[in-house]
Amino acid sequence: MSNMENKLTEMREGFAAVSAAVEAISKQPAAAPQILDRQLSGNKINGGLITNFKSTGITDTATSPTLLVADDGVTITVLRVSSIANPLTVQGNLTVQGEITATRLHVDEISADVRNERTSPLEFTAEGGNIFGKGLIWTGNGNTRQLTMQGSPERLFSSESFDIAREKVYSINKLAVLSAETLGQSIVNSNLQNVGTLTSLRVAGELTIDEHVYYDPDTMRLGLGISEPNGTFSIASLDHEFMIDATDDYRFKVGTWTTSGLDIITDDTKRISIEPGGDVIFSSKAVFNGKIGVGVKNFAGDVDITTAGPIRVQGKKFENGDTMPTDGSYAIGDIVWNSVPRPTGHVGWICIREGTPGEWKTFGQISN
Numbered sequence: 016m017s018n019m020e021n022k023l024t025e026m027r028e029g030f031a032a033v034s035a036a037v038e039a040i041s042k043q044p045a046a047a048p049q050i051l052d053r054q055l056s057g058n059k060i061n062g063g064l065i066t067n068f069k070s071t072g073i074t075d076t077a078t079s080p081t082l083l084v085a086d087d088g089v090t091i092t093v094l095r096v097s098s099i100a101n102p103l104t105v106q107g108n109l110t111v112q113g114e115i116t117a118t119r120l121h122v123d124e125i126s127a128d129v130r131n132e133r134t135s136p137l138e139f140t141a142e143g144g145n146i147f148g149k150g151l152i153w154t155g156n157g158n159t160r161q162l163t164m165q166g167s168p169e170r171l172f173s174s175e176s177f178d179i180a181r182e183k184v185y186s187i188n189k190l191a192v193l194s195a196e197t198l199g200q201s202i203v204n205s206n207l208q209n210v211g212t213l214t215s216l217r218v219a220g221e222l223t224i225d226e227h228v229y230y231d232p233d234t235m236r237l238g239l240g241i242s243e244p245n246g247t248f249s250i251a252s253l254d255h256e257f258m259i260d261a262t263d264d265y266r267f268k269v270g271t272w273t274t275s276g277l278d279i280i281t282d283d284t285k286r287i288s289i290e291p292g293g294d295v296i297f298s299s300k301a302v303f304n305g306k307i308g309v310g311v312k313n314f315a316g317d318v319d320i321t322t323a324g325p326i327r328v329q330g331k332k333f334e335n336g337d338t339m340p341t342d343g344s345y346a347i348g349d350i351v352w353n354s355v356p357r358p359t360g361h362v363g364w365i366c367i368r369e370g371t372p373g374e375w376k377t378f379g380q381i382s383n
Contacts (some may be wrong), residue, residue: 139164245272339364339375346373358383 068075083090139149150163150171158174165172184191184199192199222230226367229238238244242249246258249272256272270289271277279287288296308314325334332349340351349366356362362379 142309156211187337339377342372344371344373345369349373351375 041283065075081092097330138201139146142149147164147166147169148223150161152163153160160175162171162175164170179185184194186192187201190199190201191197192202218230220232222228227240229242229244230236231238231243236244237248239250241249241256244251244258245256246260248260249256249258251257254273255275257270258272258364259269261267268333274291274308277289277292278285279289285298289299290296303319306314306316306319306321308321309326311321314321325331325332330346330348332345334351335354336351337353337355345366346369347366350363351365352363353361358381361377362381363377364375365378366373367376368374
């Protein structure tokens with residue numbers, strides 16, 4: 016065999032060995048690639064599933080998808096956050112099935128049907144320096160109800176009635192001013208216009224009833240129909256005034272202050288009349304159970320009637336004198352009793368012809 020043939024044979028055997036080696040290599044599994052730290056960039060990953068992912072700030076132990084990042088936002092099935100450091104805006108509904116603890120809560124509207132527990136007062140702050148119109152407001156089911164702060168003057172305004180328990184009271188500065196049945200003792204001024212039945216009434220000071228009854232505590236006088244009575248008690252009608260008053264000599268006087276007359280009645284019938292000039296007229300019989308003195312201050316009690324001057328009985332005048340009259344007008348039957356009778360004298364004189372003084376005759380001779 017020539018040298019050339021030997022070379023060709025070696026070449027064929029060499030190519031056969033290389034082919035067998037390549038085939039053996041192709042049948043062997045590929046070795047795992049070795050990626051050194053910080054050699055894998057984001058551009059090397061596209062799709063596929065990464066399990067047991069962990070980084071300095073992220074640990075992924077989920078067994079099912081819980082986070083979706085899309086162009087329109089991030090969707091999270093369950094979010095657990097210990098702290099949100101920056102302001103947060105929620106566009107949509109927020110449901111909290113636990114407690115909310117906030118230092119300050121600003122809301123435009125609250126709709127709640129739950130128990131509200133507080134450990135501090137409910138505070139309404141001024142807006143633009145104005146606190147008026149703030150408070151509690153109930154809407155729906157008819158007109159709006161409110162309990163709000165109002166101005167001019169500053170006050171709490173309620174559109175509805177207050178109803179407290181019967182045994183409770185309204186108080187001012189710890190003093191009870193109104194209960195279900197009692198006005199507080201501190202209530203000293205009132206403009207009551209209509210009250211029920213009073214069982215006990217005490218008035219200290221001036222009193223006016225219906226512009227008709229007046230009491231003046233300075234003069235201690237009571238007037239009916241007169242605001243300035245002239246007696247301790249006075250009743251007035253138009254320009255007439257009846258009064259009862261005490262006198263300086265520890266007596267009492269009763270009568271009219273004006274020039275009007277005075278009638279004493281029973282059964283709505285006039286019995287005694289006192290005329291403005293002082294005349295007393297008895298409209299029915301008069302019975303005196305004691306002695307009567309006319310024109311005298313002191314008189315003996317041995318007679319029923321004592322007069323200081325003449326009397327007239329059934330139109331006849333009776334008087335005393337030591338002589339028959341020489342002046343004055345007399346009528347027939349008038350008698351002058353002799354005030355100094357003497358033996359053989361006469362009891363008196365009788366007028367037998369009227370005139371001034373008329374004609375007189377003696378009567379009743381006295382024995383010796």
